[in-house]
Amino acid sequence: MRRKLAAGNWKMNGSSAALAELSALAAPADCTVVICPPAPLLFRAAEIGAENSLHIGAQDCHHENGGAFTGDVSAPMIADAGASYVIVGHSERREACNERNRDVRAKAKATWAAGLTAILCIGESLEDREADNTLDIIAGQLSGSVPNGATADNLVVAYEPIWAIGTGKVPTLDQIKEVHDFIRAELTERFGATVANDISLLYGGSVKPGNAAEIFQAENVDGALVGGASLKADDFNPIIAALAAS
Numbered sequence: 001m002r003r004k005l006a007a008g009n010w011k012m013n014g015s016s017a018a019l020a021e022l023s024a025l026a027a028p029a030d031c032t033v034v035i036c037p038p039a040p041l042l043f044r045a046a047e048i049g050a051e052n053s054l055h056i057g058a059q060d061c062h063h064e065n066g067g068a069f070t071g072d073v074s075a076p077m078i079a080d081a082g083a084s085y086v087i088v089g090h091s092e093r094r095e096a097c098n099e100r101n102r103d104v105r106a107k108a109k110a111t112w113a114a115g116l117t118a119i120l121c122i123g124e125s126l127e128d129r130e131a132d133n134t135l136d137i138i139a140g141q142l143s144g145s146v147p148n149g150a151t152a153d154n155l156v157v158a159y160e161p162i163w164a165i166g167t168g169k170v171p172t173l174d175q176i177k178e179v180h181d182f183i184r185a186e187l188t189e190r191f192g193a194t195v196a197n198d199i200s201l202l203y204g205g206s207v208k209p210g211n212a213a214e215i216f217q218a219e220n221v222d223g224a225l226v227g228g229a230s231l232k233a234d235d236f237n238p239i240i241a242a243l244a245a246s
């Protein structure tokens with residue numbers, strides 16, 4: 001069965017004091033709630049999460065399990081800290097760290113080998129959107145970034161138009177529907193309907209308490225990847241509640 005999933009990406013925000021927000025989150029029985037804090041907070045977040053029915057994820061991982069990679073964190077280390085998800089291919093990393101589809105694919109494989117679920121991000125730039133290239137970009141990112149062997153247990157796909165992240169701009173519901181239906185169709189062609197129908201597809205990009213219910217109306221939107229509005233329980237709880245009610 002496809003999971004309803006609300007994931008919060010804290011990005012490079014938060015301190016140990018911010019972990020108090022986790023205890024204030026309400027995770028309904030039929031929704032998976034994942035919080036992805038900065039790496040130094042993973043271990044403690046996992047302890048608090050276990051007491052509150054929350055899942056914890058990292059925001060990135062290296063594709064190797066260990067070695068001379070100063071500053072990096074591997075998927076087995078993330079699993080050892082008690083996390084169960086890893087965001088891979090976020091557009092901020094694709095842009096700022098020059099991550100390519102092949103890098104994202106290698107990271108997704110590393111998460112799977114460590115028994116983790118990859119939240120794999122894809123999305124077009126404003127330039128691509130305006131040039132009517134969105135679906136071509138999405139198809140290329142899916143085929144290039146998603147490894148063979150995807151299942152509903154090891155993969156969540158997050159559609160995040162780059163121009164909607166942190167900007168307050170949100171695509172129309174029809175635009176969101178078009179891309180999510182397309183992603184489902186592409187996954188079906190590659191992995192078969194049984195697998196593809198169960199993979200959770202998240203929308204991300206300026207999701208707020210005020211627009212979440214409308215976005216969750218789309219049939220192939222199974223949840224959200226939320227940045228700014230996941231930092232405070234008072235903002236994230238209404239989004240989770242809207243998902244539960246959808």
Ligand code: PEP
Nearest residue numbers: 165166204205206227228
């Ligand atoms: C994100 O960082 O993935 C994101 C969607 O951010 P925001 O919700 O702040 O637009």
